[in-house]
Amino acid sequence: MKAKIVITPKKAVLDPQGKAVQNALEHMGYGGIQAVHVGKYMEIEIDGERESVRKQIDEACHKLLSNPVIEDYHFQLE
Template identity: 75%
Template sequence: MKAKIIVTPKKAVVDPQGKTVQTALEQMGHRGIKAVHVGKYLEIELDGDKESARKSLDEACHKFLSNPVIEDYKLEIE
């Protein structure tokens, strides 16, 4: 089983890394870029049943894989 977690800064939070990538893309001649957000991607391979894995990882995301004050996360299990 594979879990995919995407952690992104909340929309209201300043994202200097995203801003830097946006500027760099513009300087390299890419046109029409309105916004860039940079986040983290985690891929976790694990055993066990799907529901308990989801519960356990959801708790891990909330507790230490993301900072819920400034970040959102999306957890997918497949």
């Protein structure tokens, strides 16, 4: 089974990396950009029963993979 995890900064948190990418794109001539948010993406290939994998991944996201104070995460299992 494969878990696809997306971790993004919370909306209320400053995202200097996103701002830097936005500035770079504007300097390269790309117009109409309203906002850029930069986060992390992870794929975890894991064996097990679907519900137990879901619980494990959720716990791992909360404890290790993200910082719940400043980041949100969501994932899907395939």
